[in-house]
Amino acid sequence: MGDPKGFLKTGREGAERRPVEERVHDWNEVYPDGVGRALLPIISPQAGRCMDCGIPFCHQGCPLGNLIPEWNDLVWRDDWAGAIERLHATNNFPEFTGRLCPAPCETSCVLGINQDPVTIKNVEVSIIDRAWESNLVRPQPPEWLSGRTVAVVGSGPAGLAAAQQLTRAGHTVVVLERADEVGGLMRYGIPEFKMEKKHLDRRLDQMRREGTVFRTGVEVGRDLSVESLRDRYDAVVLAMGSTVPRDLQTEGRELDGLHQAMDFLPQANRAALGHPVEDQVTAEGLDVVIIGGGDTGADCLGTSTRQGAASITQLEIMPEPRARAPRASRGRPTR
Template identity: 70%
Template sequence: MADPKGFLTTPRQEWPRRPVAERVRDWNEVYVPGALLPLVSGQADRCMDCGVPFCHDACPLGNLIPEWNDLVSREDWRAAAERLHATNNFPEFTGRLCPAPCEAGCVLAINQPAVTIKNVECAIADRAWEEGLAPPAPPDRLSGRTVAVIGSGPTGLAAAQQLTRAGHTVAVYERDDRIGGLMRYGIPEFKMEKHHLDRRVAQMRAEGTRFRTSTTVGRDVEAAELRARYDAVVIATGATAWRELAVPGRELAGVHQAMEYLPLANRVREGDLESSPLSAAGRHVVIVGGGDTGADCLGTAVREGAASVTQLDIYGRPDDERDEDAEPWPTYPKLYRLSAAHEEARDLRTAPAADADARLFAASTLRLTGDADGRVRSLHLVEVDAGRRSVPGSERTLPADLVLLALGFSGPGRGDGLIDQLGLELEPRGTIARDADFATNVPGVFAAGDAARGQSLIVWAIAEGRAVAAAVDRHLTGGTTLLPAPISPYDRPMTA
């Protein structure tokens, strides 16, 4: 604990965002470049080095947060990077994309603003790359065993890196033309610039991981053939079966899933397209769904030049402060949070009908109506109470030329044939069934990440990748492994 009084003398300061008027004109990350490092040493001083650090349990990775806070406070960046990477393969991803359940579990957060753990994490990761403190770590010798990892999202990449470093020969199969899964084509550039991802992929290549892009297992390669070719297979395809909006008018042109819309915008940034065929430019956009994916659509539509953007959330507006009875510390509370996209929408007044930023809370879609050509033109909604019952007399209509559905995902998709070809058993909710060792009903086939757990956070995805790697290593070596397993398949976030 570098400064025993740091939490008393230093206020919380977060990485400042660039002015709204500036950042909506480009696709760069929203934060002020270079403004984080001057802050983090003082912010790390606020860590109390608690006797029982609940931030460890709040994060499924078990990050050694007080240790690297202390090292950052002392500006020992090499040691801080070593402690950070000891539990997290990709801290520059989580430092930008994770909602930071660790901060909700910070002991200081009982009665003060939490330590800026996420910002400190990001600063360590970026400094590690700048100073060459994250070199490739190839194995000393190869085991002679081979593993196929299907899917290159955070779970698949974490599993592949851990197994490669353990000495196994690993090939990652990705159906898209580039590695990264949702981090590549789902997360907008303004949340995480893709050079961070490219840098990690290059590191993994240098360590020996092989990548097979534009290859859909089950279609381009038979699943049984792949299983026969490798000693073990890890399924980390994510939860790609999106939830639908069952209302009249869903069939109208101009109504699309968020994951049809966001990848096209990202492909424009990659240089594959001159402009998106689903661009929001000049359109009245309504986003159905109040989560992070909806916010990603919001920020993207603003940058594309939408005429208006409104986001509908079926839940009521959350409180500004934690409800200690319903969501006591150290659980992650549902609070009113202003993301960068919502801040932009608020300042630019993209949704004149909204009460705050671009969101209409407690709003449920009744129907969509269109014009004579079958294109959507309006969305009809109604206010609902806490039990999702319609409030009489609250129906209203929004102009809508583009409706984006961001309602979450129910499990892995079935269209590629992978699940059926292998004969994998599924849970009642549609996810892949597995045992305590991440093993499916098919010998040698393991499942991890959102495909088996269900839709979750990036920290849980990486923790699943690390844990399934340990299970596969035990399977390949006859029961022993030195790889860490931060979670079991049955672990869940802390709740009241």
């Protein structure tokens, strides 16, 4: 624990975003010069708010089991090389999660019981962005080859993480992707203003230098059978995402002008990246209604705004909030 009084003397602080009237007219990230660089002036005191809890529940809140108190302490001590080593110990792509993860670790933060939680997600993305700028992220090709071959079907975050680990273990790995570019949901499902694709391309370049091979435009089950993969490779990793949207079975669903987010967002992202799109659905000049208030709904809202929608209404069904139980007294019992 670098600063024993950090959480007592320092409040939660985040990076300043670009003005709304500026950022809605482009597809760049909402932070000036990227979120990691925008956070650097304030991030060390923020990391110092970590309490060195007896039981760090942020470990349980993080699906990856990130060693959060360890790299918080290293950032506070200005040991960025040590911080990226501990971050990469559990997370292959912190530049993705540091931008896209909903941060359940912060919900689990013990400090959040009676104060604002530690800005864990911001510390994470600051570590990896500074590591890239400082040349601390380098290709790690295997020292020897096992002679085994592995096919990874799908190039989303799960497929890429599996491919990187298997390549570094010495296996010959081929990633098969049915789209025209690698990245899965991160390539065409995530808007550019949420994560610029330069972060994805930079990591893919590292993986190619390590020896991972990528083949695009290959759909397993149509272009290649599973049987042929099992005959050709020693192991097959299935890491496909679902492209079947959750539809509404309601009257009027068949009417024109109703579109699934899984159709709308990839088209919009392709157009924003300068790729040709046939029969693109655009929100320009239209009154848009978005059903759903989660991450996907927010992506549709930001995309529709940048496309020039005349108006946007977002609908969400929220359960009634539960009454909060009164906090138990921590004082001494009266006599």
